[in-house]
Amino acid sequence: MYIKVEDTTAVRWFLTSLVSIFFREVETRNSHTVPVRGPVILVCAPHWSQFVDAVLVMSTNRRPIKFLTAAKTMRRRFVGAFSRYLGCIPVERxxxxxxxxxxxxxxxxxxxxxxxxxxxxxxxxxxxxxxxxxxxxxxxxxxxxxxxxxxxxxxxxxxxxxxxxxxPRLNHDDLYEMVYDALKRGEAIGIFPEGGSHDGSMLLPFKAGVAQMALGAMAAGSPPVRLIPVGLTYFHGHRFRSRAMVEFGDPISIEQDMVEAYRNGGDAKRGAFDKLLKRVQEAVEAVTITAPDYETLKLLWAGRRLYKPENLELSTEQTQQLTIRFSEAYVQLKNEPEVQALRSDLAVYNDALRAAGLHDHEVVQTTVLQESEIFSGVLQKGFLVLIQTVVLIPFMVFGLPILFACRVVSTFKARAAAASSAVKEHGRDVVATWKVLTALMIVPICLVLYSILLGQLIHPRLTGISWCLLPIIMLGSLHLWDHYTDLVKQLRGLLALMISKQQTVELYYQRCKLKRRIRALVNRAADDMGIDRMFDEKDFMGEADHGLELDELLSM
Structure with a gap:
């Protein structure tokens, strides 16, 4: 049974609010490619975050979307209630x-x-x-x-x-009829063609259902159906206050001769299936980031980070586009000795960073500072960290039970998911989902207990006031927490440089050499592949390491 579109507004607003709380930043690219009206199928991949993926797509598009959802999920008490209310279509697996x-x-x-x-x-x-x-x-x-x-x-x-x-062998005729009816009414359908969620670094083979739905609906009398590729990119997406990117590709139209081939059945039908499925997969691959394995993906991120001009602040959209370019170039150049040597040296650099307890950006921000600047920076940022720690202590105490519960439950669920699936490596795809679900159960309980406690300790009237104000104050503290974590990272880098300047400078020198090698390789690859360079030489001008050698850095 379908729910009227206007009835889902409150639930969609609630789910969008959850996205804005869990993620520090969500950027959307080309959402205008989704038609305002008419039947569409949003083909979303990779399916890297169980229930969060669908909520993320819904939050970045004003048009109501009916996602195909596992019938097992629809039978769950909490998630199933939301899914049914949003008009999701159950798929028995x-x-x-x-x-x-x-x-x-x-x-x-x-x-x-x-x-x-x-x-x-x-x-x-x-x-x-x-x-x-x-x-x-x-x-x-x-x-x-x-x-x-x-x-x-x-x-x-x-x-x-x-x-x-x-x-068992399942008959999905009823499922297809529900999809056809929705498309005939001009509604939007969402589908993850890989099937279940996973945490692999490559797209899984697409299932033929998306082609069946599009061709079958038009053969059954639906207006022309357009398919919209949707790429989902997470930057440590299983972590609280991480970043995400949603990119919509150009619509895919279905020619009438493909529909006629579908109606004719036999080899013609299979040919139409294969042709459409190939087009859809290629379109989705154009808006997603993949790599042969997770280690390669991390090295691509490292290469992208070192290539980026240090004087430019890239948006999440630009960062994603740069990563896609690195991924595409790596596929073509991975067997070259220069690329293999660079990959090995990048891995050594990352290992050295972990051994020193530093992040790459901390090495960049601190190495070129004078001793007086380092000392004053430690004092200034240390003072700010101290003040903000005092301000945030109550919220840290309030949040500890919530964070602990989310961590324990999500870790347990991730291990169980990885053990029961052949396509999950570590079960990271369920972590964000279970953190959100656990928080939804724990937060109201904690707020009630904290409100009662404040009323008992200070004044009874505070019980009701706290119940109203605590959620608002805690939401506001999230932005302060973001600033606080940035300050702590900067302070840690300054302290590392103060304690062991030579080790940090050697890391910086190693970084400079890698950066120059990567930029030379990227420029050559762009010229060989006949594509425009994303940055000009002027974008790299004025960087602090230009022309410096190790002895010069150590003497600063």
Whole structure:
């Protein structure tokens, strides 16, 4: 059952408020590409933050969006209530209905025949259902007997006498009809074509459902459907007060001949499916940042940071675009000896930073200062940190139980998610979600207890006043906390330089050499690839390290 669009305004406002509290900054790029009216499908990726992804997209677009949501989620008491109220469309997933298989199974590497022991394949399996072994699913093509079945693709590594789960074959006709009806009414549908959330650094293969929905809706009489690629980028997105970027790509229109091919069925239908799915995936890849693994992604961030002109403040949008360029260039140049050597040296530099307890920006901000400037900086920032610490102590005390509960619950859920999935590496994709959900449960309880405590300790009238004022004061303290954490980082860098100037200067010298190598490589790569340089030489003029050698830095 659908909810009227106007009825969802309050819930959407509430969810948008949660985004502004959890994230320090959210930037949006090209949101104007989403049509104001008419049927659209927002194709969002990567699905790196479970429930937060959908809320983030909704918060950056005024148009109400009905997201396809796991039916298992819709059955949950709290999240399910919000999902149903927003008119989300339930999707039943085989893994949510999986049952433990009777007996054990074996299969050789690459073999498409699965042999069972004490199994009942004829009862448990049908063509289109599946076996699940250690998170890997094998689609059943044919059930031969109670102890033998054929699968579509054999395992990359054989197994013998292992327990398994049975994934049922599901009929999604009702789901598609709900989507078609929504698109016929000119509504906006949101979908994550990778399926479930994950924390891998690469996009997962897109499922064909997005092509089926677009082509099927138009074949069923919907007005022309446009697909909007949406790229989500998080900068340490599992952390409280981190940053995020949402980029909308150009709309993808569907030609009428593709719809006719879909109607014709057979090979023509499969061809239309494949063609549209390829276009969608390429469009989404153009607005996302990916890397072969998480370590490579971190090194790309480090390279981007060193390349950036130090005298320019980049917006989140510019930072994302720069990272995309680095990612695309790395794919083409990763096998070059110069790039491999640079990657190795970047890893050494990052390890040295961790060993010294410093961040890159702290090395930059402190090394070129005179001793008198360092001393006065320590005094000034130390005084500000002291004053703000005194001001923030009550809120730190109030917030400790909340932060502790969020940390414990999200860590437990992340470990459980990683253990139960073959596509999750560390379970980071569920951390932000569970921090938000835990805070939603804990914060009201803490506010009531704090209000009662203040009323008992000071004056009974403070109970009601505190209940009204504490949320406002705590929200205001978030901005002070952002400034406070920035000050602490700056003070830490100054203290490190004061205590061990030579070590910090050597890191800075190492950084200077890396920076010059990266800029030379980037400029050469841009020229070879025929793309415009993002920055001109004038953008790098006036940087403090220009022409300095180690002895000169040590003598400053």
């Amino acid at each position: 085989p893994q949510d209905l999986a049952t433990k298989g009777k007996g054990t199974i074996s299969a050789a590497t690459g073999a498409t025949t699965v042999v069972g022991k004490d199994t009942q394949f004829t009862k448990d399996l049908t063509p289109g259902s599946g076996f699940a072994v250690d998170g890997h699913v094998f689609k059943v093509e044919k059930v031969i007997s109670d102890t033998e079945a054929e699968v579509r693709d054999g395992p990359s590594e054989g197994f013998k006498d292992v327990a398994f789960k049975v994934y």
